[in-house]
Amino acid sequence: MSSSSSESLAELHWQHDLLGSIEVGLAVLDHQYNVQVWNQFMENHSGVLPSDIREKCLFDFFPEIEKDWFKAKAESVFNLNSAAFIIWEQRPYLFKFATNRPITSASDTMYQNITLFPLASLSDKVEQICLVVYDVTDEAINKKAIEGLNKKLEHISRVDGLTGLYNRRYWEEQFEREYKRLKRSGQEASVLMLDIDHFKKVNDTHGHPAGDYIIQTLAKIIQTAIRETDIAGRYGGEEFALLLPYTNGENARIVGERIRKLAERFVPVYEEKEIPFTVSIGICEFNASFDTHMGWLEKADQALYQSKESGRNTVTLI
Template sequence: MNQMNLADFHLTLQVMDNIDAGVVILDRNYTVMAWNTFMQAYSGINADRIIGRNLFDVVEDLPIEWLKNKIKSTFKLRMRSFTGWEDRPQIFNFQNFSPISGGSSLMYQNMTLTPLKSLSGEYSHICMTITDVSDIAKNKTHLRESNEQLTHLSMTDRLTQLYNRGHWESCLLEEFERCRQLQQPATLVMFDIDHFKKVNDTHGHIAGDGVIRTVASLLRRTKRQSDIAGRYGGEEFGVILPNTTAEMGLYFTERLRKRVEKAAVAVDVRSINVTISLGVSEWHSGFRTYEAWLENADNALYESKQNGRNQTTVSNVIIPESELAILS
């Protein structure tokens, strides 16, 4: 190697050692040919301990099979490949010491694999570049979490932590359309707290809020994971029971009704007992809109209240002749 080539090589080594990224050069047998200052600092492995040795024999906790397959694929395709932190947060198990990471100990990494040609023109080596993207990952993760939280807040009732009316009604519309397309059963339950105005007038609105929260908690414990519960407004609630007949819905409502009847809401030194009235309506092909289904369940709820409260009424679906004419 002449003097000019040696000078160029010396300059290249200085750049590689001072670049703010990890640089590792491997041959086809995964023997380490270069290991820059970044890799030494974060791995704790000096260059003289690893150069000339197999990468996987020296460095622990590497995704061995996955990384070997990536390297083999890069050699085969003879083109650069890239892996982002969102696909695999880490390649090397490095700790993050940067203050911008906000205390995160995990160094998020991007990796680029570049096939290198020898003087003979053969692709004989791989250059692995490891970039610390912890600050980007942290900011993007924070943004994603914030957006998820905002989405959750936009569809959640603050008092009960159930779905709010707007989101719950959109779920009802989706279930209505699903029933129409698949002709599968679903049941809608509407219920409210009996004599709730009296609770507010007698015990105050704070006690009333406590009653609503208790009923909502009992509802969450009684429903299945697939059931969709929401606060419809005030003391009224709605529950969508997918793949459920009215008979099965009655079993659910009676369990809920009895749990509410036995429960007591503690307010200061007092204890408040309440009951609920419920209406059950199974989806029917005669319903032209989800509002008609909702109205049918509400009518059944009204019937429960007219008949003495603290009970469930299952609707007998009767389609008006005017709607039957339209359907035919």
């Protein structure tokens, strides 16, 4: 064997070793999207041998690749002689490969970052592009887990643990935001304040766990009586606040009466004991003359006080 042939074989050998040892996928495509190079990473994860895919169209082997989208991405690399990138946040994967750790991983599919870079000829014309496939499954799963945890923490910070309604702090934030919007738009909206009549007697007679159960029961009644666009919160103790956007006072009174009647008719049973209860409700429709959102809320609280003074189990629109 001549020395030049030996050198060629040696060069092919180290190139093969290099392509096989790196922990990224490499695929070289010509302008017809036929595969020219297919390294060991791509073979291992796809199950497709280099000898089977070489000089064959990539799309014939991987129907999950959106052909028009990928061609548009690749054409910019061919025509502009500059790299392009695909990150997993935009598209979880290009090739639908199984994850390296199917038992311990939280994902069945490998998340991938992809780099497409041009391979210019001696004439500087881009006749081939190289796809580099990075396995970023661990990074993606960790980031998604952190995002999920942050969402849970955000939810916990907004929600009252006993009732599942918004807590006072978050409800007031939403209420103030809606007030500012109404000041600009002049649209209709109403706010309701309500609490459980003689609640102290419930606690004294049946105990605080029974009182908590009654509070939870009223929260469920409220949720069944209002729309998804309405904003309900536990304002404190046995007191609740409701914001009804796009609702005038008379329509808010209908909602208030619905809640009052449901509470009156439903008799909760706690530890085999019936604990009937009623609620008093105060309502105030938005008026542009209110200087602050709390001034609006105080009017609803005054209406609630009137309901209490007039015998309870009453709805008052002020």
